[in-house]
Amino acid sequence: MAKYDWETFGFHIPEIMLPREGTDYSKWAVVACDQYTSEPEYWDEVESIVGDAPSTLRLMLPEIYLGKEGEAEKIRAIRASMDQYLNDGTLRTMPKGCMLVKRTTEGRSRIGLVIATDLEAYDFNKGSRSLTRATEGTVIERIPPRLRIREGAPVELPHILILIDDPEKSVIEPLVNVPQEKVYDTDLMMNGGHITGSFIKEEYLEGAKDALSVLFDKAVEKYGEGNVIFQAMGDGNHSLATAKTNWENLKKTLTPEEAANHPARYALCEIENIHDDGIVFEPIHRVVFQKNGQSGMDLVNETVELLKEQNGDAYLAEEGFTSEGCFSIPYITGEKRGTIVVEGPVSKLEVGALQNALDVMVKERNSCDIDYIHGTKAVESLAAREGNAGFMLPAMDKFLLFPAVAADGALPRKTFSMGEANEKRFYIESRYIG
Numbered sequence: 001m002a003k004y005d006w007e008t009f010g011f012h013i014p015e016i017m018l019p020r021e022g023t024d025y026s027k028w029a030v031v032a033c034d035q036y037t038s039e040p041e042y043w044d045e046v047e048s049i050v051g052d053a054p055s056t057l058r059l060m061l062p063e064i065y066l067g068k069e070g071e072a073e074k075i076r077a078i079r080a081s082m083d084q085y086l087n088d089g090t091l092r093t094m095p096k097g098c099m100l101v102k103r104t105t106e107g108r109s110r111i112g113l114v115i116a117t118d119l120e121a122y123d124f125n126k127g128s129r130s131l132t133r134a135t136e137g138t139v140i141e142r143i144p145p146r147l148r149i150r151e152g153a154p155v156e157l158p159h160i161l162i163l164i165d166d167p168e169k170s171v172i173e174p175l176v177n178v179p180q181e182k183v184y185d186t187d188l189m190m191n192g193g194h195i196t197g198s199f200i201k202e203e204y205l206e207g208a209k210d211a212l213s214v215l216f217d218k219a220v221e222k223y224g225e226g227n228v229i230f231q232a233m234g235d236g237n238h239s240l241a242t243a244k245t246n247w248e249n250l251k252k253t254l255t256p257e258e259a260a261n262h263p264a265r266y267a268l269c270e271i272e273n274i275h276d277d278g279i280v281f282e283p284i285h286r287v288v289f290q291k292n293g294q295s296g297m298d299l300v301n302e303t304v305e306l307l308k309e310q311n312g313d314a315y316l317a318e319e320g321f322t323s324e325g326c327f328s329i330p331y332i333t334g335e336k337r338g339t340i341v342v343e344g345p346v347s348k349l350e351v352g353a354l355q356n357a358l359d360v361m362v363k364e365r366n367s368c369d370i371d372y373i374h375g376t377k378a379v380e381s382l383a384a385r386e387g388n389a390g391f392m393l394p395a396m397d398k399f400l401l402f403p404a405v406a407a408d409g410a411l412p413r414k415t416f417s418m419g420e421a422n423e424k425r426f427y428i429e430s431r432y433i434g
Contacts, residue, residue, distance in 0.1 A: 010121030032159030056427035105193030110278030160236035290387035296333025306357035312344020
């Protein structure tokens with residue numbers, strides 16, 4: 001059996017930073033910044049829970065505040081908190097190793113390994129054949145505001161989830177049996193469930209590396225040399241794209257020797273096995289918000305007209321209507337509920353057809369704003385408000401992800417979500433990036 005280095009797989013064993021012993025992890029851990037972007041009340045409640053306690057809330061910027069008044073001041077406060085936590089011992093650095101984490105939410109449990117991914121093995125550009133593969137189209141305009149937070153920051157916190165395709169469960173799952181030190185065991189705020197984390201020193205990761213070697217050879221055999229997809233983005237596409245952009249900018253200022261080992265070359269992430277029974281692909285729904293005094297039904301009708309232009313035909317039908325060979329996309333407004341039927345769709349997935357229409361409305365016509373929503377209750381709540389419309393999408397079969405991305409490239413953006421908003425990764429681990 002061939003044995004490879006971590007670099008062959010696009011991985012790197014990091015020096016993880018964790019809060020000092022005695023920290024209240026239930027206040028330290030905060031959900032990914034790109035969640036609840038239309039629900040300021042969620043973040044107000046998080047602020048109330050955290051209070052003055054040490055927390056990752058002080059090291060990140062909820063994206064609900066991106067582009068809003070006070071953003072620059074908030075970023076300056078984040079930098080100050082990073083410096084404070086580094087200087088006063090709030091953050092401690094572990095030896096080289098990984099964290100094995102177990103997350104339980106909504107009655108499901110999944111396990112993952114916090115490791116670093118090599119940004120030299122990742123390329124988010126369209127048509128990329130990189131080892132670490134973007135699974136959705138990257139919206140370049142979304143990078144600059146996120147780059148303002150990462151650029152020059154001494155610390156990174158990941159909400160990136162990367163999937164490996166390991167049907168034999170040979171890499172992550174056996175790590176429960178190696179020597180490890182339990183570091184945290186805590187409930188997560190705001191219905192986030194429960195998480196435990198155990199530190200594993202680098203020397204006890206050799207079995208995982210051997211299993212990855214076998215997996216890598218199988219991937220070469222399956223996809224062919226030069227088209228191996230070994231790490232597939234599960235969550236945090238734009239977060240990783242921002243880390244990559246920051247690294248490429250920084251690399252220009254470094255010598256080759258400095259670039260080879262610079263900490264910013266890597267991004268902390270959690271890898272999970274797509275075959276883990278606890279991983280469920282949930283759909284990401286759409287809610288649009290009027291900008292010119294339209295009603296929710298005006299926005300629905302505009303969407304139907306665009307779908308009609310872009311596909312064979314499109315029309316409104318009663319709620320629950322389906323027709324063989326057609327897409328049926330439920331819609332919700334304050335006035336009415338029903339179904340949009342798309343005949344002769346040019347896209348392979350409902351999300352692709354709908355997104356094509358909504359892109360015209362948002363980008364070309366500027367007739368509405370859009371948000372991407374996890375969970376039916378949030379869609380129903382937002383869509384019921386005057387001037388809003390919600391569109392519900394079906395879930396994607398998770399086992400189609402690797403072959404679909406290998407064959408056709410990135411999927412339409414926001415095609416799937418690994419669980420709903422409260423199941424997303426919470427910030428706990430961090431890493432020094434210089």
